[in-house]
Amino acid sequence: MNRITKLFQEKPNNVLNIYFTAGFPNLNDTTTVLEALQESGADIAEIGMPYSDPVADGETIQQSNQVALDNGMSLKVLFQQLQGIRAKVSIPIILMGYINPVVQFGIENFCKKCQEVGVDGLILPDLPMDEYYEEYKPIFEQYGLLNIFLITPQTTEARIRRIDEISDGFIYMVSSASVTGGTSGITDTMETYFNRVNAMNLRNPRLIGFGIKDNVTFTKASQYAAGAIIGSQFIRVLQDSTETTLHNNIVEYVKSVKG
Amino acid sequence: MTTLEQSLYSVDKKGYYGKFGGAYIPEMLYPNVEELQINYLDIIYQPEFQAEYHALLKDYVGRPTPLFYANRLSEKYQTNVYLKREDLCHTGAHKVNNTIGQILLAKKLGKQKIVAETGAGQHGVATATVCALMGLDCIVYMGEIDIKRQAPNVARMKMLGAEVRPATSGSKTLKDATNEAMRHWINNPVDTHYIIGSVVGPHPYPDMVARFQAIISEEIRWQLLEKTGNENPDYVIACVGGGSNAAGAFYHYLDEPSVQLIAAEAGGHGVNSGMSAATTFLGKTGVLHGSKSILMQTEDGQVIEPHSISAGLDYPGIGPMHAHLWDSGRAKFFAITDEESLTAGFELSKLEGIIPAIESAHALAVLPYLKASANETVVINLSGRGDKDLDTYMKYL
Ligand SMILES: Cc1ncc(COP(=O)(O)O)c(C=O)c1O
Numbered sequence: 297m298n299r300i301t302k303l304f305q306e307k308p309n310n311v312l313n314i315y316f317t318a319g320f321p322n323l324n325d326t327t328t329v330l331e332a333l334q335e336s337g338a339d340i341a342e343i344g345m346p347y348s349d350p351v352a353d354g355e356t357i358q359q360s361n362q363v364a365l366d367n368g369m370s371l372k373v374l375f376q377q378l379q380g381i382r383a384k385v386s387i388p389i390i391l392m393g394y395i396n397p398v399v400q401f402g403i404e405n406f407c408k409k410c411q412e413v414g415v416d417g418l419i420l421p422d423l424p425m426d427e428y429y430e431e432y433k434p435i436f437e438q439y440g441l442l443n444i445f446l447i448t449p450q451t452t453e454a455r456i457r458r459i460d461e462i463s464d465g466f467i468y469m470v471s472s473a474s475v476t477g478g479t480s481g482i483t484d485t486m487e488t489y490f491n492r493v494n495a496m497n498l499r500n501p502r503l504i505g506f507g508i509k510d511n512v513t514f515t516k517a518s519q520y521a522a523g524a525i526i527g528s529q530f531i532r533v534l535q536d537s538t539e540t541t542l543h544n545n546i547v548e549y550v551k552s553v554k555g
Numbered sequence: 556m557t558t559l560e561q562s563l564y565s566v567d568k569k570g571y572y573g574k575f576g577g578a579y580i581p582e583m584l585y586p587n588v589e590e591l592q593i594n595y596l597d598i599i600y601q602p603e604f605q606a607e608y609h610a611l612l613k614d615y616v617g618r619p620t621p622l623f624y625a626n627r628l629s630e631k632y633q634t635n636v637y638l639k640r641e642d643l644c645h646t647g648a649h650k651v652n653n654t655i656g657q658i659l660l661a662k663k664l665g666k667q668k669i670v671a672e673t674g675a676g677q678h679g680v681a682t683a684t685v686c687a688l689m690g691l692d693c694i695v696y697m698g699e700i701d702i703k704r705q706a707p708n709v710a711r712m713k714m715l716g717a718e719v720r721p722a723t724s725g726s727k728t729l730k731d732a733t734n735e736a737m738r739h740w741i742n743n744p745v746d747t748h749y750i751i752g753s754v755v756g757p758h759p760y761p762d763m764v765a766r767f768q769a770i771i772s773e774e775i776r777w778q779l780l781e782k783t784g785n786e787n788p789d790y791v792i793a794c795v796g797g798g799s800n801a802a803g804a805f806y807h808y809l810d811e812p813s814v815q816l817i818a819a820e821a822g823g824h825g826v827n828s829g830m831s832a833a834t835t836f837l838g839k840t841g842v843l844h845g846s847k848s849i850l851m852q853t854e855d856g857q858v859i860e861p862h863s864i865s866a867g868l869d870y871p872g873i874g875p876m877h878a879h880l881w882d883s884g885r886a887k888f889f890a891i892t893d894e895e896s897l898t899a900g901f902e903l904s905k906l907e908g909i910i911p912a913i914e915s916a917h918a919l920a921v922l923p924y925l926k927a928s929a930n931e932t933v934v935i936n937l938s939g940r941g942d943k944d945l946d947t948y949m950k951y952l
Contacts, residue, residue: 348725348857349843351737352581358724370855395579396842400856421581422842426569446582450744455585473583473744 299388299416300442300465303339304501304522311523312514312554313340313503314530315392317360318377319369320346321534325542326377327384329534332543334385336550341385342419342525345371345393352421354477356528360535371401371409378413390444392419403432407439417442417465425455429462444468449489453496460498469493469502469521477528478507482516490520511555526553564809564876564885570758573882575849575875578757579842583741587749588757588845590664595759598663599656599766611655612770615688616645618652620771622778622934627906634927637788638909638937639775641800648912648939649768649800650681654750656767658685661748668692668747672722672736674701674729674796675867675914676708677939678752683717693717696735698728701866708943726860729796729870733844753797754874757845761802761874768803775934776807783932790927792817793936794917795834795888796867798874800938805886815887817925818877819917821863822890832861833890834873835881843871848878864893864947865913867939895920897951900941912939913947 303311314333318326326343333341346364350357381389391410398406398420410418418441423432428443436443442465447456450473459467471486472478493502504517505525517524530549537545570576570592578588598604612618620640629636641649654671661669669691673679679695686693695712699721702709712719725731733755740749754761754768772791780786791808793801795818808814823831831837834849841850843858851859851871863869873881880886891899900916903909911919915938927933941948 349730349734351734351844352583352741354738355724362724365857372855394842396850396852396858397856399840399842400852400854422579422845424578424580427577448583448586450586451582452586470583474742475583475738 298440298442298465300340303388304466307339308501308522310518311339311503312550313342313523313525314338314550315342315344315525315527316530316534317344317346317357317364318374319364319367320360320531321363321537322539323367323369323373324377326374327381328542329546330381330385332546333550334387336547337554338387338550339523340388340390342390342392343374345374345391345397347394347397350394352475354475354528356477356531360531371397371406375409375413382414388416389414390417390419391415395420395423403435407435407441410441411439415441417444419444419468421446425459433462446470447493448473456493456496456498460500464500466522467498467500467502468525469504471504471506474506476506479509480507481513482507487520494520511553514553515555562810564880566758566762572876572879575847575878575882576758576761577847578845579847580757580845581741583744584737584757587740587744591763592759594664595660595763598660604659604663607659608656612652616651616655617643618770619774619778620644622775622782624782625907628903631906632922632927633929635932636922637779637932637934639771639804639934641771641936641938642909642911642915642940646677646681646684647942648677648681649771649803650678650752651684652770652803653752653764653767653799654678654681654685657748657750658689658691661691661750662689664748666746666748668743669750670694670696670736670739670743670747671750671752672729672732673697673752674732674869675865675912676701676705676712676943677867679717679719680708680711680715682750683712683715686717687715694720694739696720696722696732696739698722698726698732700727701729701732704947705866705943706946728866730858737844753799754802754876755797755844755846755872761846761876764799765802765806765876768799769806771800771803771936772805772807775804779932779934787811787814788932788934790815790817790925790931790933791936792819792918792921792933794819794868794914794938795873795877796870796914797872798877800936802874802876804934804936809885816880816885817921818886818888819891819921820888821865821868821917822892823862823864825892826890830862831890832863832869832871834871835888836890838872846875848872848875849881864896865917867912867914868917889921889924891917891920897948900948909937910941911937912941913944915939
């Protein structure tokens with residue numbers, strides 16, 4: 297069974313998904329970060345595939361993308377780094393990134409590599425739903441990859457239902473209309489939106505992302521969904537670490553979020 | 556506004572030109588883009604919309620712009636050269652044809668705020684201008700490097716009441732200004748309309764902007780008929796950054812195979828110099844700013860930072876319609892170097908008393924390559940005037 301599906305069956309609440317950019321802060325930190333995430337009790341690791349033009353991302357993640365690219369990160373390098381990772385890391389791994397580098401790598405080749413190294417799911421925010429459904433879905437399924445869609449407070453009910461119907465794993469519920477890196481926390485308008493989606497009785501569990509940064513926001517978000525996703529704040533933790541403090545900082549931070 | 560609904564070269568129902576186009580956007584932009592997709596044609600073909608659009612083009616922009624027979628230029632190149640004088644539009648370039656259309660659309664959609672990106676500053680000025688005219692708030696993102704090389708346009712935008720925000724990421728030019736404008740729209744989805752300045756972006760932007768710019772070839776046809784008795788020239792030449800002035804100049808000739816369509820891209824220091832923006836020579840199929848097109852990129856699919864002396868052509872992609880015109884062979888593409896464009900800019904100034912924008916000078920620089928004959932007719936779209944580029948020109952005087 298896909299590790300993401302299995303996770304939600306075994307743990308329907310308080311799921312913590314942590315995003316980090318591959319090759320950041322240093323090229324070879326990818327596996328160090330993954331191992332530290334598993335050790336500290338993160339439930340899902342979401343690895344960002346860096347891109348020169350990440351339009352849905354705020355400054356923090358943009359800069360981490362640029363640093364990673366300057367470090368020499370690419371899909372080729374990432375798959376090399378992930379070779380053999382399943383001997384050490386058993387939590388679900390998701391690759392997140394923009395469609396262009398994936399298309400240049402070759403969709404089929406990309407999916408094959410994902411399966412080889414043990415990737416469970418993909419988040420490709422600029423892949424159109426229809427294109428996914430008509431062209432990509434069969435290939436993703438062939439290689440055991442779940443495609444995770446985003447919804448926002450502006451996504452219509454009909455579209456949410458369609459997403460729920462054609463995807464598996466979980467739905468990424470963006471907390472507010474914004475790029476990543478916001479600091480608003482969870483507001484009343486967001487609660488209305490979360491409740492509205494919860495009342496829809498969807499097949500797929502939801503994780504709330506954007507603006508989650510600590511135990512307070514994680515706990516609050518977890519009341520309205522199966523758990524939450526942290527990105528920019530974790531990137532800041534990585535940014536403020538040195539080679540020697542990286543591992544401990546990660547473990548300490550993740551533990552503090554889980555409380 | 557006459558239109559092409561059945562053309563091989565117009566957009567299909569899904570937003571594609573052949574294999575290029577589409578709407579590759581994050582979910583956060585979906586509701587806004589979908590709203591446009593559903594409504595844009597209905598809104599812009601309403602009789603009141605058309606009446607208002609055409610009245611503003613006439614009384615505010617100063618259309619029709621002249622089609623000028625360039626006598627001395629024609630003599631030099633032993634052919635018949637007509638200049639479509641978009642440089643005489645209010646604000647100094649063709650960009651305003653689009654911003655007039657889009658600001659009327661934004662009002663119909665009930666938006667109170669406008670965001671835009673700009674390269675040379677011409678689109679930023681054209682957007683700031685229509686925002687002042689209509690009383691809407693205006694934020695323009697501009698690359699930090701472009702802010703320096705197009706200072707007069709920055710001053711104009713500010714005077715017109717717009718807020719100019721520097722884009723400091725990546726190459727700090729047009730591509731990055733576009734990223735920032737998209738992020739701004741993601742953060743402000745309800746009250747803001749994004750006025751894209753070229754035939755790029757997710758569907759329906761390329762088609763919508765092309766329709767607003769199509770006025771250029773609509774006028775060329777009747778003007779040429781009046782002057783020569785034939786509405787079809789042998790060649791139409793335009794520069795291509797994203798491709799909006801070219802789309803407008805080509806639009807009504809797309810289905811006239813006797814008219815050769817010629818696009819001038821920015822060759823920079825030369826196509827093989829590593830300092831170029833000649834997308835069709837250096838790019839391959841890729842996705843940027845919401846559409847699939849031809850894109851300058853590394854083997855790993857990272858977007859390459861282009862180079863051109865002209866801020867308006869300094870972009871690593873072209874609109875999907877142009878990718879299709881290139882792919883199908885309907886249009887021929889030239890890469891014009893920085894130096895060739897400067898030479899052409901000085902030549903037009905001295906021969907005809909017209910100082911062109913450096914962007915437009917790229918189109919003029921095709922003439923020596925064209926080898927048109929004495930009985931042929933060449934229309935060059937003079938997309939803008941050179942006032943904004945005097946600093947650059949002066950360095951070479
Ligand atoms: C005068 C002029 N011509 C051409 C361009 C290039 O844009 P497009 O290719 O969309 O016409 C610009 C862009 O700023 C411009 O200012």
